[in-house]
Amino acid sequence: MTVRRKFLRNSILVGLGAPTLLRARPLFAQSDSIDLARTKEWPTMKYTTLGRTEFKASRLVYGCGAALSRSKNDSLLKVAFDAGINVYDVGTSRYYGNAESNMADFVKEHRDDIFLISKSYLNASENEEPSVKRAKELAQQWREDMEQSLSQLKQEHVDAYYTMDAKNPLIVKNEEIYREFERAKQDGKVSYFGLSTHNRAAEVLAAAAETDWYHLAMVAITPAGWYDWNRKAVLSDSPPMVDLKPAFEDAKKRVSPWWV
Structure with missing residues (x-):
């Protein structure tokens, strides 16, 4: 078989x-x-450069969050690995339960051969205009969640750590959070900065493209257009994603599509 x-x-x-x-x-x-x-x-597994990293990633990414939130499944993870999948995405226990701890043994066994991504969301609204003090609090939350993820994964380093459910362009462009990423990188905790966006995705990506900070993005989009996570439907009068291409070319970015 x-x-x-x-x-x-x-x-x-x-x-x-x-x-x-x-x-x-x-x-x-x-x-x-x-x-x-x-x-x-x-067909054999295809590989491509992952975002602005130099990692040769499988075209299929294993989303481990919901799949492992309640129990381990190393046998299924192994089948995926044997099939050539080498990128594994998970997320904070605040949202995905025990997913990180449930994949810790698999990660330990295959750490040198996979690209490991985790993420966490910020406790901020999509319209918040954060003060410097508030931005520092959000940055500290990002760091604490990353440290917790590392503890759950039983790792000292994760390849990429995302801001999950990024929906506020002002926060996407906030320097305090990026500076915290840089400190974490200097400490050897993480290599790449990214975001996932389910809401206001076009605006969020445009903001990310302005900064030149982000290495990876996971995007809620369907072939029919931008996806509204709240309504679980495609946005009306949805503009084509290709409209953002010039901005990403200028910033030398590539976007990894997110499943919806």
Whole structure:
């Protein structure tokens, strides 16, 4: 059985009970034999440079947050790794429960071969205009959450740490948070700065492009246009993402798409 098929099959098995599995065995056996004949049809994993890093990343990224929030699943992580996936994204326990701690053993085993991303959100509204004092508080929160993530992951260093759910362009451009990232980088805690954006994504990316600070961005967008996370729908009169291309070319940025 190919590793890709194992990945899909194991994902399906998670939701099946024992009686269902017993009935399904002949079907799996028949399906496996068909798969053997089609093995050569599967494409190999493609790789590309990840954002403004020099890491050669798999075109598929494993989102570990929700998948591992309640329990470990090293077997599925291994299947993904064997299939060529080498970028793993997770997030703070404040949102994703035990996801970071549940992948700690897998990360320890494969640390030299993967790009590890975690993230946390700031306790700020999308319209807040932070004072210097407030910005320093948000920067300190970012650092504390990063340290907590490292503790949960049982690591001393994470490749990238994001501001999660970035939705305020003023905060995206705030120097206090970026300075805290630079201090964390100097301390050997993190290498790259990034953000994920689900709300006001076009405005957030435009703000990020102005700064030249961000190495990576995960974006809530669909083929139909920009995605409104609150309404769970595409924004009306959604402008094409290509409109931001000149700004990112000027800043020498690339954007990693986020799934919605």
